Amino acid sequence: MKFICRQDQLMIGVNTVLKAVSTKSTLPILECILIEAQNHQIKLTANDMELGIETIIDGDILEEGKIAVEAKLFSEIIRKLPNNDVTVDVADNYQMKITCEKAKFNIMGKPGDDFSYLPVIEKEKTIRLSQFTLKELIRQTIFSISDNENNKLMTGELFEVTGNKLTVVSLDGHRISIRNIELEGENDPVKVVVPGKTLSDISKILSGELNDMVNIYFTEKHILFEMEKTKVVSRLLEGEYYRINRMLSPDYETKIILNKKELFSCIDRATLLIKESDKRPIILTIGESQMELQVSTSIGSMKEEMEITRTGKDIMIGFNPKFLMDALRVIDDEEITIYMVNPKAPCFIKDEKESYIYLILPVNFNHA
Amino acid sequence: MKFICRQDQLMIGVNTVLKAVSTKSTLPILECILIEAQNHQIKLTANDMELGIETIIDGDILEEGKIAVEAKLFSEIIRKLPNNDVTVDVADNYQMKITCEKAKFNIMGKPGDDFSYLPVIEKEKTIRLSQFTLKELIRQTIFSISDNENNKLMTGELFEVTGNKLTVVSLDGHRISIRNIELEGENDPVKVVVPGKTLSDISKILSGELNDMVNIYFTEKHILFEMEKTKVVSRLLEGEYYRINRMLSPDYETKIILNKKELFSCIDRATLLIKESDKRPIILTIGESQMELQVSTSIGSMKEEMEITRTGKDIMIGFNPKFLMDALRVIDDEEITIYMVNPKAPCFIKDEKESYIYLILPVNFNHA
Numbered sequence: 001m002k003f004i005c006r007q008d009q010l011m012i013g014v015n016t017v018l019k020a021v022s023t024k025s026t027l028p029i030l031e032c033i034l035i036e037a038q039n040h041q042i043k044l045t046a047n048d049m050e051l052g053i054e055t056i057i058d059g060d061i062l063e064e065g066k067i068a069v070e071a072k073l074f075s076e077i078i079r080k081l082p083n084n085d086v087t088v089d090v091a092d093n094y095q096m097k098i099t100c101e102k103a104k105f106n107i108m109g110k111p112g113d114d115f116s117y118l119p120v121i122e123k124e125k126t127i128r129l130s131q132f133t134l135k136e137l138i139r140q141t142i143f144s145i146s147d148n149e150n151n152k153l154m155t156g157e158l159f160e161v162t163g164n165k166l167t168v169v170s171l172d173g174h175r176i177s178i179r180n181i182e183l184e185g186e187n188d189p190v191k192v193v194v195p196g197k198t199l200s201d202i203s204k205i206l207s208g209e210l211n212d213m214v215n216i217y218f219t220e221k222h223i224l225f226e227m228e229k230t231k232v233v234s235r236l237l238e239g240e241y242y243r244i245n246r247m248l249s250p251d252y253e254t255k256i257i258l259n260k261k262e263l264f265s266c267i268d269r270a271t272l273l274i275k276e277s278d279k280r281p282i283i284l285t286i287g288e289s290q291m292e293l294q295v296s297t298s299i300g301s302m303k304e305e306m307e308i309t310r311t312g313k314d315i316m317i318g319f320n321p322k323f324l325m326d327a328l329r330v331i332d333d334e335e336i337t338i339y340m341v342n343p344k345a346p347c348f349i350k351d352e353k354e355s356y357i358y359l360i361l362p363v364n365f366n367h368a
Numbered sequence: 369m370k371f372i373c374r375q376d377q378l379m380i381g382v383n384t385v386l387k388a389v390s391t392k393s394t395l396p397i398l399e400c401i402l403i404e405a406q407n408h409q410i411k412l413t414a415n416d417m418e419l420g421i422e423t424i425i426d427g428d429i430l431e432e433g434k435i436a437v438e439a440k441l442f443s444e445i446i447r448k449l450p451n452n453d454v455t456v457d458v459a460d461n462y463q464m465k466i467t468c469e470k471a472k473f474n475i476m477g478k479p480g481d482d483f484s485y486l487p488v489i490e491k492e493k494t495i496r497l498s499q500f501t502l503k504e505l506i507r508q509t510i511f512s513i514s515d516n517e518n519n520k521l522m523t524g525e526l527f528e529v530t531g532n533k534l535t536v537v538s539l540d541g542h543r544i545s546i547r548n549i550e551l552e553g554e555n556d557p558v559k560v561v562v563p564g565k566t567l568s569d570i571s572k573i574l575s576g577e578l579n580d581m582v583n584i585y586f587t588e589k590h591i592l593f594e595m596e597k598t599k600v601v602s603r604l605l606e607g608e609y610y611r612i613n614r615m616l617s618p619d620y621e622t623k624i625i626l627n628k629k630e631l632f633s634c635i636d637r638a639t640l641l642i643k644e645s646d647k648r649p650i651i652l653t654i655g656e657s658q659m660e661l662q663v664s665t666s667i668g669s670m671k672e673e674m675e676i677t678r679t680g681k682d683i684m685i686g687f688n689p690k691f692l693m694d695a696l697r698v699i700d701d702e703e704i705t706i707y708m709v710n711p712k713a714p715c716f717i718k719d720e721k722e723s724y725i726y727l728i729l730p731v732n733f734n735h736a
Contacts, residue, residue, distance in 0.1 A: 300441075
């Protein structure tokens with residue numbers, strides 16, 4: 001095998017597939033990238049058996065062939081080369097020569113025969129959205145998955161398609177994050193749970209551009225994300241996802257509208273006084289046009305007032321400040337609306353169209 | 369005690385003294401900042417008994433007094449406040465109220481009575497240089513101090529003043545870094561060893577501006593750095609520093625001139641193949657107008673050629689690539705000159721005026 005390509009193109013390709021390289025495997029082949037040069041295409045593939053990524057790079061093939069190469073070493077070498085033409089030349093004994101300007105590297109490759117290719121995915125059920133939208137969807141929900149492997153389904157996110165709507169849901173037992181977006185045309189119904197790790201990995205690959213599209217295909221066991229030059233295949237999580245609809249009652253007793261940034265800064269300051277161990281809540285006391293926030297711990301106390309627009313009743317309610325901050329951090333609106341029922345019922349932060357809904361359970365507190 | 373000052377000014381002050389706050393002390397008072405408001409000055413002091421820093425901040429004093437406050441908590445609170453006027457108000461029971469806009473914090477302070485003030489330094493022997501120059505001096509030598517506490521003197525740097533010259537030296541047994549700079553006027557002779565930790569801490573405080581000056585005062589046991597608003601006092605290391613002059617012979621057999629950046633990139637690439645454990649050298653083979661660099665390890669091999677201008681003999685010599693890179697990283701010249709004698713004698717990287725001299729011992733290698 002022999003090909004020539006640009007260092008920056010090769011680097012982008014290697015970085016793309018690197019997310020699917022296993023780092024702590026006992027199978028050395030899982031720590032490799034497979035490089036294939038054939039049919040006028042240079043293709044890089046990595047597959048850790050949960051997640052598989054392949055990507056195409058531009059270049060000139062002088063001799064067809066394939067080889068597996070240790071991913072970390074190969075990516076470090078390519079990263080450190082000058083931004084110029086790189087020649088990769090593999091001899092029959094799997095010796096790989098990498099040449100760029102005056103630099104010459106010699107490393108050992110492996111035959112690619114025992115490398116696991118990506119599973120073939122039937123392209124029946126599909127949706128199409130921009131890479132920007134998918135990246136945003138993930139950013140705005142990924143923070144509330146659970147990292148507790150005992151609740152496997154909570155470590156993933158629900159992707160549900162009904163007609164022209166895609167709903168993405170994550171939850172961890174204390175809160176639920178929901179994003180609803182409109183899709184083009186009518187789509188076949190889908191309801192799958194995608195592993196959180198897949199979503200954070202693919203999020204790093206997505207361009208974030210509104211003009212770059214991604215096609216998503218669903219089968220019973222797999223999800224395939226197809227971009228212009230890159231394919232990502234992941235296993236799905238098995239099981240039936242939690243029914244959340246009965247928790248989403250539209251009734252409320254108190255509704256407040258307030259400035260998001262101001263609220264965030266205030267809670268951020270208050271958390272200084274809260275140690276991981278003592279888990280004190282931040283207490284909101286909502287009056288007619290003012291909200292008082294207070295925290296009181298062994299370290300000290302803090303009090304701050306904010307102006308709000310209120311509809312409904314006065315209320316005093318306590319929250320884990322981290323849960324409020326996680327939701328506020330990903331909301332792009334300057335003004336947000338919070339709906340509350342009573343100090344024991346979940347509150348909702350949502351916009352009018354319900355393009356986002358963040359449900360957060362309050363916590364008990366001792367009346368001061 | 370009560371005073372009002374700007375949040376950003378207070379933050380700068382706190383960050384400045386924070387370097388002298390002890391983080392792992394059994395004496396709680398060493399983890400505090402002392403705040404004193406008197407004689408129209410707000411002064412912050414921290415002192416971990418090795419290093420002491422005090423700094424003045426602007427503000428209005430409404431009531432004189434002093435208090436010690438836990439440094440980490442206080443700095444985090446100040447950092448999170450809006451950039452506006454901050455009021456610090458301490459009651460008789462050492463309750464400290466910090467108010468900024470609508471945020472109100474209450475934390476406990478301590479009486480400052482058992483706080484250790486900075487030692488008083490006699491201002492006899494002194495030199496004066498720009499903060500930029502001192503910062504550069506430190507950056508260009510600090511990397512070759514030793515972190516082995518058994519050789520206490522090697523963990524510091526020699527500061528030697530003779531007439532109008534300041535020489536700063538660091539060494540770790542494998543290499544020596546020397547910077548010579550010209551001072552204004554004639555100065556009293558000084559020869560002291562300053563702890564490396566002091567130098568890296570002060571380096572973070574120095575403005576890096578040519579127009580900001582720093583006066584340095586030397587006594588037998590202490591060094592004092594005096595800037596406009598800030599004083600830093602450190603203990604010195606005791607003992608006689610190594611005699612390095614006899615190692616600095618001007619003789620050489622081979623002299624090469626080459627591009628620094630090119631050499632750095634090449635060595636940087638080569639180190640990819642070197643694991644911490646096997647310590648393989650990079651081997652330079654110097655010919656008439658070309659230098660070949662090569663590395664060969666269990667991971668693979670690498671070869672690269674560079675154009676050079678040579679005077680003297682051919683030579684083949686091996687180095688620990690890290691030592692070469694450390695020196696190259698801090699040299700600002702585009703072209704550098706390297707002087708060599710034989711494969712077992714130290715090489716020198718230095719400029720003509722000897723404003724910098726980097727001595728590096730070569731390492732043995734097996735002829736390929």
